[in-house]
Amino acid sequence: MEFSVKSGSPEKQRSACIVVGVFEPRRLSATAEQLDKISDGFISNLLRRGDLEGKPGQMLLLHHVPNVLSERVLLVGCGKERELDERQYKQIISKTISKLNETGSMEAVCFLTELHVKGRDSYWKVRQAVETTESSLYTFDAMKSKKDETRRPLRKLVFNVPTRRELAIGEQAINHGLAVAHGTKLCKDVANMPPNVCNPAYLASQAKQMAEQYQKLQVRTVGEEQMAELGMHAYLAVGRGSENESIMTVMTYNGATDANAKPIVLVGKGLTFDSGGISLKPGEAMDEMKYDMGGAAGVLGTMRALCELDLNINVVAVLAGCENMPDGKSYRPGDILTTMSGQTVEVLNTDAEGRLVLCDALTYVEQFDPDVVIDTATLTGACVIALGKHATGMLANQNSLAHDLTAAGEASGDRCWRLPLWDDYADQLDSPFADMSNLGGRAAGTITAALFLSKFTKKYHWAHLDVAGTAWNSGANKGSTGRPVPILTQYLLGRAGQSSVE
Template sequence: MEFHVKSGSPEKQRSACVVIGVFEPRKLSPVGEHLDQVSDGYISNILRRGDLEGKAGQVLLLHNVPNTLCDRVLLIGCGKEREFSETQYKRIISKAISTLNDTGSMEAVCFLSELNVKGRDTHWKVKHAVEATQSSLYTFDQLKSKTDTARRPLRKLVFNVTTRRDLTLGEQAICEGLAVSEGIKLAKDLANMPPNICHPTYLAEQAEKIASDFEKVTYSALEEADMIELGMGAFMAVAQGSEQPAKLIILEYKGGEEGESPVTLVGKGLTFDSGGISIKPSEAMDEMKYDMGGAASVFGAFLAVAKLDLPINLVMAVAAAENMPDGRACRPGDVVTSMSGQTIEILNTDAEGRLVLCDTLTYVEKFNPDVVIDVATLTGACVIALGAHASGLLSNHNPLAHDLLNAGETADDRAWRLPLWDEYQEQLNTNFADMANIGGRPAGTITAACFLSRYAKKYQWAHLDIAGTAWKGGKDKGATGRPVSMLTQYIIDRAQSKSAKES
């Protein structure tokens, strides 16, 4: 898919299609009004007849509009103008793309990027239009013997900007949008891949491939023997029930100054989670291939940062394992010793994500990180608390939490902060070890983060629980690629802040 920006009048576009917005009730956007005047009221006459009200998602394809050079004009309903939001903007972009793809327009000039989105500039609108376009065209059909493809798919999209001064901003936005989109696609592909293919070794191979593609990226991995030698008893307690060998996968991107403390992203990579001895119900257990959604998202964010060649240092650490109920699997009641020396009573083997993460959080101390952000499909409690709209955020550092929340707002990939108060720590008390791996049903998302916080005392740390946002079930089943957008935006913001201070 090709993307470009230009500044021009709609009637002068020699294109298969020009895309224009219409607000409710039958109110043309400024560009639409201009095109209507040029066409001697052709469009407004059609709207007056009731062909399109302007409700969000409505479409009307016009052919041979008078006094224009384009083959078609696509009118897209945008809803009520005063309610037009970032989310609505992305939805109508997606609707426009699916319509263009279905109606044979192989290239188009989109004037939706000129619509007013409150508080958002040209860069934001073009960047998110690219992301919405790529997302709407995404399919996972690698494993199908026959694939459905559009007869004449959309291949080129031009976003129009108001003035020529915005062209440079637009080009930069396309670059960022494409990088984030590639990261999201990688995250979706990894998460959607079935667990018989996407196991820890497969994830390690994908990391090696990324390292081979970028000069500034290096790959390494800890094997099970290395983890045993380092005393990662919590990690190995999860891995020991599977025939698939666990791996702790490391990618390092060195785009900043030598010795500069890196941003470190830690991902939970349970390529399949049966629950272990505390086995899950069989219904929807196939969706437990998505339990590596945290790993997939940090893979995606890492790829986006490398493609953008940002001037920072970044470390990705993925705790990759499979949780299975083998005869060698850990049992409820087992006590294990983590790499930090702290002991854990495993009361529920289905609370395994925190066990692989805690040893990984200890391991990444070696990189002297500036901040550490772990991402995990950690608790069903987070789905109950926040649904599918916001990821859960908990942190031991207010500025880091604030920056992540702001990045989520900018990226339209939002999180909601939950408390990490000492009172919740008491729920992890046990008579037989330093802590239990679960704290009971109340505040399950918070007590899971409290558990992790005990391994993150030596640096600024944030935890993102994406159990509700990493994938969708039902007829739209599939990975969402979240929170690649938020993570990448956070790192872009850091890079820009650093550049501003240096200039």
């Protein structure tokens, strides 16, 4: 898809389609009023006859509107003008793109970016329109022998901004939005791959392909032999029952002008399939456990966005690839594992495996002397119960980092909600036989899982994003959401001083 911005009057646009808004009840937006005026009331006459009320998402496609140069005019219902908020704006954009793609309009000029959205500027409206457009057009058909193809798909979209002064803002918004969209697409593509294709080696191959494209990115892998030498016995235990080797992929992006600048470290849980191991999961929806590498897919997608944005920061990303399967060699409930940090863990449930992989990865990244570390993981079903599919759970050992992530979530629309990391919950992890257990019980499961990880993050500022509820959708629309690429990319933009147009 090709995006651009311009500032101009609708009557001067020669395009396959012009998109304008109509508010409820039958109130024309400013741009629609201009078209109505030059068409001698053609549009308002249609509305008076009841062809469109203006309810959110209603569509009316008009052909050959008098005195309008464009072939079509698409009227889009936007609801009540004073109630247009972020969520409704993105829903309207999504429905508009779907409609345009059906009409055979291969290009369009969209004036919806001129609508007033509470508390949001042109940069936000254009960027969200780009990201929403790409998301609306996304399909995953890599494994289908017959692919559905749109005969005349939408290929070019022009967003109008109110004044020429905002053209630079709009162009920056497109650049940022495209980078996030491309990173999100990579995240979705990798996460949606079946587990017989997407294993730890596949994650590594995707990272290596990216490194071939971008000079500032280097990739290396840590296999089981090296993990054993490093003492990563918790990580190794989880993958013991699988035929697929556990592989930790390390991606290093050097973009800072100061080569010695401390890196931001991103760690993604990469359980390419989680059967639960000996503590076997129920069979229902077990196919969705291919998404247990959603954290690693999100980190991989974020690195794609980072490389495209060419930000002036240093970032290290770790994809903690592993597979948890039942086998004669699998680790068991009751086993005691020695982690890379030297701390010991009693295994109470082999389905609480993500934290065992992550704890060694979090110890491993100490060597980079990180400025901050952010891990992201589909870690706990408790987070789904607590926050549903709308907000990512966030816990942190430093307030400023938590604040920055919350702000990045609000700015990107990929929101998170902070949960407490209080020591009051710590005794739930007590073990009579080891330094700790890997399970804290049913109560406050997201918090106790993060508290477990916090025991391995004492040497740096750290935040944990639990994306168990937000990384994928179930049901008829099953598939990866691409989260948390937007929030992580927005955080990196902020750290590089480019959270909005400069």
